Amino acid sequence: MSRVHFVGAGRMGLPMVERLVGDGHDVHVLARHDDARAAVEKTGATAVGDITAVGTDAELVFVCVFTDEQVRRVCLEDGVLGRMPKGSTLVVHTTISPRTVETLASAAEPFGVAVIDAAVSGGPHDIAAGALTLFLGGADEAVAAVTPVLKSYGDPVLHVGAPGSGQKVKLVNNALFAAEIGLLAEAAELGRQLGVDEAALFSALPHGSSSCKVMGNIAMRGSVSEFRSAVGEFLTKDVAVVRAAVSELGGDLGVLDTAIDAHTR
Template identity: 60%
Template sequence: MRLGFIGAGRMGRPMARRLAEAGHDVRVLARSPEARSALEEEGLSPADGLAEAAAGADAVVVCVFTDEQVREVCLDGGLLDAMPSGSVLVVHTTGGPRTAEDVAARAASRGIDVVDAPVSGGPHDIAAGRVTVFAGGADEAVARVRPALESYGDPVLHVGPLGSGQRVKLLNNALFAAQLGLLADAVRLGGQWGVEESVLLGALPHGSSTSRALSGVVSRGSVAGFASSTRDFLSKDVDVLRKVAADLGGDLGALDAGLATLAAALTPSSKE
């Protein structure tokens, strides 16, 4: 497939690399000479602007950080105007379903399909080709971009119509974040009972309480260490979750307490 790629950062660059390695023709947006050189060194084809990245593309992948950046690129930056009729826009950014729907409404007038496809995992998962993709969109649109998504995604899950990818990803994030909050409370309680955090983290992975959240904390040696290393992403995702819950309605229930505990753990201490 001929692909445009917008957002070759921490998550996007290994995606673009996997796409190229799979034989796709990928043009990656690069706004500076330094970025162009870095992409070329990795065997990727840089594009000077959105129009060049999108020209003649079968699909364009957007992997920026926030909803606002998705709107800026797709609605204000002219990306949709540069994409050919019949192409597909894939949005990997975790955000609100409303953004995907607003972009799709504009895209439909140009004959462009939109697939919201947030991912679960990190750069190491992408590099290994095992990041989870939650894809929302029309059956035909998802089928058309599946060969590209499978370059780095396994599994690629079609979870429903447009916006479903964001809903499922936010629910995934809510549960993960709440589990981290609960783990922070478990460590606190352990300390009150005289159980050191290192001892607890060495024991829990062997019990029924094990989880990906626990594995992440164990890899960093402490809840505080994991929270510090992932603060930007976790804070952003929890903020999006709360905004979407307010927008779409629904009761967070027991998740709310875990999220509140995590928020406290994400607050930088005076020692940092």
């Protein structure tokens, strides 16, 4: 059993907390408001109302907030890293810049704290099934130590390289995901030009050689626009992160950028 502190018990974080509690871990969750506190306590976790309680005596601190800025604020400005004991590990699930991971790792080093970026692919239903895909960046020893805990809700849990590598793999994943939606929007348009109903098209194509996971999700929704509406909030945010991070790292999305633009038309 591990002593876990958790920040960000929202759409993704709360089911993670529930799985961690279910596996017997001692989980303390930041919950500043009454409704959040009630939701946390319903999982069997302990709700704490003040960020200053996060980090102290924790073996693992999980951060699952929404933005890069929020991660920096929690870990650096609010002092969570500075309160974590030597030998503990910070696990960041938020999609952020790989440079931010490097900043956190540098800030954590004097405290003897390991930093792992554990980027996610999937949704709350995958967490509930224990089947969330995790891309881990971090030192071998730290990743090996935290993997059994992450398997409370992650499968597969994939170690892809040094700190920041999990985010880099997630950036490529998200770029390809958005590009596939754009390509499938163009495919739907081609189908319309040929007189093929969109729902019929996407009920058939998942059985062909062009099939991909995104296509299957679109088929379940019935159209590209319906699927895009369902994932729009997160897709818009993730595309912005991809473009900013790739530019920051000196990369080029190439033809993926053209396909990504197609999904907005």
